[in-house]
Amino acid sequence: MATVELRFSALPEHVRTARLVAAAVARRSGVDESVLDEVRLAVGEACSRAVGLHRNNGIAAPVKVSLIEEEKQFSIEVGDEAPHAVPGDPAAAAAGGDVETEEDEMGLAVISGLVDDVEVKAGQDGGLIRMTWPTVPSPVPLS
Numbered sequence: 001m002a003t004v005e006l007r008f009s010a011l012p013e014h015v016r017t018a019r020l021v022a023a024a025v026a027r028r029s030g031v032d033e034s035v036l037d038e039v040r041l042a043v044g045e046a047c048s049r050a051v052g053l054h055r056n057n058g059i060a061a062p063v064k065v066s067l068i069e070e071e072k073q074f075s076i077e078v079g080d081e082a083p084h085a086v087p088g089d090p091a092a093a094a095a096g097g098d099v100e101t102e103e104d105e106m107g108l109a110v111i112s113g114l115v116d117d118v119e120v121k122a123g124q125d126g127g128l129i130r131m132t133w134p135t136v137p138s139p140v141p142l143s
Contacts (some may be wrong), residue, residue, distance in 0.1 A: 001070040002029075015047045022049035022076055025067040025093035029074040030135035039076070039133065040113040046078035046129045049107040053127070072117050075132040084122035091143040 004025050009013040023036050031039060043065070045083040050063040064079040085101075108129075112118050117132040 003072075004067040006065040006067075010051045010059065010061075011062055012048065012051055014063075015051060018047045018063075019044045022065070022067055025069070026074055026076075026133070029051075029067075029069040030047055030137065031074050031133050032136055035133055038114045042131050043076055043078070044110050045107050045110050045114070046076075048129070049104065049129075050078055050080035050082075050127075052103070053080045056081045069135075072137075073128055073132050074135050077128055077130045079126060079128045081126040083124045084127050111133055 005022060006018055019040045024041045024123070025041045026036060027033070027064060047063060047065065053059075054061070059081050061081045065078075066075075066077040066079075068075040068077065106121060110132065112128065115131040115133070119128075119130040119132075121128045121130075125142060
């Protein structure tokens with residue numbers, strides 16, 4: 001299993017770099033060419049979401065992106081350190097603004113529309129979006 005890790009300051013201008021790196025590593029990992037635009041868009045959306053959460057919550061920590069090459073699949077994890085409302089916790093729910101919640105839900109809906117295999121984890125210590133795509137084995141050269 002090979003992993004590439006990125007950490008970048010929560011600035012919108014760094015999202016483009018994360019998209020480009022993710023697409024390059026996905027291509028090298030064997031993700032089908034026809035899916036690379038979806039990879040770029042999904043990573044851009046997830047990174048923009050994390051940047052927004054960090055900026056809105058005054059978090060100076062970097063956004064973390066892990067590009068994970070596994071057997072028969074390629075995964076990207078985008079992590080943030082923003083506190084997320086935990087279901088059933090009225091204090092956490094009251095702390096978040098309605099506009100922020102709507103933007104967050106819209107971003108997650110876009111990601112879910114682009115990626116078939118998405119896992120979202122969120123808690124008081126931050127959140128993680130894991131997106132996974134199948135890979136195709138590289139052809140064996142004829143000798």
